[in-house]
Amino acid sequence: MSLIKSLNSGVSGLKSFQTKMDTIGNNIANVDTTGFKSSRVSFSELMNENIGGNSGGESAPSLSNQVGLGVRVASVDRDFSQGTIENTGKTTDLAIEGDGFFVVNNGNQNLMTRAGNFTFNKNGNLVDQSGNYVQGYNANDSGNILGGGTTENVRIDFENALPPQQTDEVNLAGNLNANTSTTQIVQAQSAFTDSSGNIAAGTTDINDLSQTTSDLEVGDVIEVTYTQNDGTAGATADFEYGTDGTTLDDMVAALNTDLGAQGDLALVDGMLQLKSGSLGDSELNIDSTNVIDNAGDADAVNFPGFQVTQEGETNTQTMSTTVYDDLGKGHSLLIDFTQVAENEWEYEAEFADGETISSGSTGTVTFDEMGQVTSGGNFNMEFEPGNGAGTTNFDVELGDSSQGTTFTQYSGANTAKVVSQDGYSQGSLVDISIDGDGRLQGVYDNGQNKDLAQLALGNVQNEDGLEMVGGGLFRATSAAGEVFIDSADNLSDSSINSGALEGSNVDLAQEFTEMITSQRAYQSSARVISTSDEMLTEAVNLKR
Known part of the structure; x- marks a missing residue:
């Protein structure tokens, strides 16, 4: 009868490794399936038969001798690790980066999937390739989205116009x-110089100027005749020469007192410069400069001519x-x-x-x-x-x-x-964009964007408790625990990539390696059966 046990053990190996080969074959067949999650087989041994106690007593390493009765499939586990993100360029192709599942409804119940190859049907509903309705939260007329509540079919009205908004x-x-704006600037055509031929400074005595042909005396008056900003001609500004040592700075200060708001006179690099007292259009100009001799002895200064160097505008x-x-x-x-x-x-x-x-x-x-x-x-x-x-x-x-x-x-x-x-005209919907939080935004021909809906993502406490129902869809069983459904921005470490799909996470190198070991194990189990058969044949032949 022990040979019958070995036959049964071999048969259990054949069955178990056939299941593993079925799983490997399914993985390889879905190597290019969007959102596919590969599976693996875990084995455990069958019960053991106790064939008698050990005669070694309490000093023996074991108290009984046991022989295993074969192997069985303990579980077929699914690997939910991230698949490769592959760009497609189609807006409604979506890939989840991180945890979570898209939620779709088949009319009777919500299901979950990692396959985001969605499209809009003729009614504007976002659906998967089987026509299941993608779930999310539609925006109200103001473009506000209230997530976290009961989900609904995501729908876009492509004929709806965006109402205009008045500028506020x-x-x-x-x-x-x-x-x-600029000031009018009137400047001397040449600079004052001192008796040594150097450019005069503000502290230079007027009588030390090379332009002074006859020294000024106390009481002599330097009179500047000018045209005011508004064009009034004949206005004057006077400076009365004082004691010896009166400087150019003294003259400029006195003339500025008479000029008042009409302008400001300054000595710049030895040249007199008159700047208008206000910005903009101006007729300001210096018409003439004379010395009025107090004693009648022909005291004189050769003042240079003046010209407008900057127009007031x-x-x-x-x-x-x-x-x-x-x-x-x-x-x-x-x-x-x-x-x-x-x-x-x-x-x-x-x-x-x-x-x-x-x-x-x-x-x-x-x-x-x-x-x-x-x-x-x-x-x-x-x-x-x-x-x-x-x-x-x-x-x-x-x-x-x-x-x-x-x-x-x-x-x-x-x-x-x-x-x-912040205003805009009426807009017609021309395109849809989807951001990382799963918000579907309408792009309108008036340059505006408006939130239209937001996709929902689901997650469970135990992914191994999800039941595969075909077409890349999963149903949450009692083993999966509580189902959480919310938007991507409320799920940590989860984001949505638009224009991309998540590829299969099947590792072909790993699958081929598992295939080789499974083949060898299957062959070995078959050899156990054939060898046990030969031994049984020998036992039967003993009667002959």
Whole structure:
């Protein structure tokens, strides 16, 4: 009868390794199946037969002698390790990187899968290749998604238009050049020199100038005749010569007192320079310079002629954008910023098509000495768009600290511009994008994106408790434990790759190695059977 036991042991080996070969064959057959998870077979021995006690007594290493009765398949385990991510370029091809499963519904129950080769059917539902509905959370009309609750079929209405949005805020940022507008500058055509021929300094005595042909005396007057900024001619500024040692600085200071707000006179590299007292257009000029001799002895200074070296100009930085009324019609807005004084700008707004601005079209913006806005940084505009739209008003904000933008006035390039406005026209859906959190965003032809839905991911406490139901789908059994379903952003270490699929995790090298060992083990079990048969034949032949 012991030979019968060996025959049974051999048969159990044949059956077990046949199961392993079935598993290996299935793995190899699915080496290119999207989301496939390979399986492995675990063996355990069958019961042992006790063939008698050991006669060695208590000193023996064992108290009984046992012979095994063969092998059995203990379990077929599935390997849920990550498969290779393969790019496909198709937006609705999705791959999970990390833990979790896509959730689909076949009409009766939710199932889970790692195969993300989805597509939209004729009704706009996102489905898998078997027509099962992909589960997730659809957005409401405002584009808000409430995840974590009961899932629903993910559906996109491709005919739905995005309603227009009226402009509520326009944001300006960048730099206004502090030197955009210029002052009028009038400068001497030649420099004063001293008796040694050197360029005169502010401390040089007027009588020591090489241009002084006859020394000035106390009471002599230097009279400058000039044209004022507004074009009024014949204005004068006088300087009365004092005691010996009176310098060019003394003359400049006295003349500036008479000039007042009209301008500022300075000695620059030996040349007299008159700068307008205000920015912008100016007629300021020095017409003549004379010495009025107090004693009648022909005291004289040869003053050089003067010329305008820089025109006074008021310059403007123009910014433009399109704002939208409540019907979604765009209106071309132009805002001109004009520098009218140091650290002071005036703005004027208008529409290119002449829409009426009822309030907020003009104002003033001031800056401090550090180039930061001190007043006028935010203002409101209201206009009548016409064509059936209601009165539209919006805020204009110069810089936005929450967005990291600033509006400044430094001596540099004019870079100020409109960086954003929050209105838009009606939009038609032209494309769908899916981000790493599984959000399906509609891309519209008006440049806007809107959240339309978010995919749900499921997970279980024990993946080995999932039951394979075909087509890459798994059903959660009681052994799997509790099923958790939520969005990817609420599942740690899980993200979704759009335009990619997860490949099979079958390792061909490992499978071929297992195939070789299984073949040898199967052959060996067969040899046990054939050898036991031969031994039985010999036992039968003993009767002969």
